[in-house]
Amino acid sequence: KAGVTQTPRYLIKTRGQQVTLSCSPISGHRSVSWYQQTPGQGLQFLFEYFSETQRNKGNFPGRFSGRQFSNSRSEMNVSTLELGDSALYLCASSLVRGPGTEAFFGQGTRLTVV
Amino acid sequence: KQEVTQIPAALSVPEGENLVLNCSFTDSAIYNLQWFRQDPGKGLTSLLLIQSSQREQTSGRLNASLDKSSGRSTLYIAASQPGDSATYLCASMDSNYQLIWGAGTKLIIKP
Numbered sequence: 086k087a088g089v090t091q092t093p094r095y096l097i098k099t100r101g102q103q104v105t106l107s108c109s110p111i112s113g114h115r116s117v118s119w120y121q122q123t124p125g126q127g128l129q130f131l132f133e134y135f136s137e138t139q140r141n142k143g144n145f146p147g148r149f150s151g152r153q154f155s156n157s158r159s160e161m162n163v164s165t166l167e168l169g170d171s172a173l174y175l176c177a178s179s180l181v182r183g184p185g186t187e188a189f190f191g192q193g194t195r196l197t198v199v
Numbered sequence: 200k201q202e203v204t205q206i207p208a209a210l211s212v213p214e215g216e217n218l219v220l221n222c223s224f225t226d227s228a229i230y231n232l233q234w235f236r237q238d239p240g241k242g243l244t245s246l247l248l249i250q251s252s253q254r255e256q257t258s259g260r261l262n263a264s265l266d267k268s269s270g271r272s273t274l275y276i277a278a279s280q281p282g283d284s285a286t287y288l289c290a291s292m293d294s295n296y297q298l299i300w301g302a303g304t305k306l307i308i309k310p
Contacts, residue, residue: 184296
């Protein structure tokens with residue numbers, strides 16, 4: 086069965102631009118979470134979507150937003166890009182929400198802001 | 200606020216050795232504790248998930264334990280192989296189902 090697919094894999098953007106990243110979860114999975122990974126801050130939670138509703142949001146500015154569609158695919162958007170937004174953005178899908186469910190991660194999107 | 204710490208930050212051992220990676224957390228009210236591995240430039244692969252009511256989980260050469268009272272989890276790798284070289288991350292799940300991550304231990308297995 087297909088894993089979590091993130092597109093694009095690599096992206097270079099200029100400061101001030103905006104970017105949209107996509108995540109297709111494993112078929113049947115309804116929960117999608119997004120994380121930012123940087124060498125300095127490590128892995129940080131961005132947000133979680135379940136059944137098209139944002140259930141949880143991390144401590145990031147409003148420039149970071151996301152949504153989930155009826156087929157569980159999710160997108161995240163970053164507006165007015167800053168150099169500090171350069172990071173590996175990871176998406177994880179789970180069958181449902183809850184402590185007993187395993188998270189499966191995609192390969193990530195490497196965003197470079199210049 | 201939950202804080203997750205992994206010590207050491209890096210570890211290099213000869214092939215064939217058994218080894219233990221450590222993960223500590225400050226708030227014992229966790230919903231689960233998960234171990235992942237990350238290969239360079241890649242995403243995360245789930246290794247083991249221990250729910251709060253469990254004490255350990257095993258998968259092949261891997262064994263993870265959880266002691267909530269002391270705020271510790273350990274990942275035991277038996278008979279290490281060069282293919283085990285990766286960064287190992289632990290994460291605890293809080294009441295909002297949010298994962299709080301450690302900084303990881305970079306493991307190098309020397310042939």
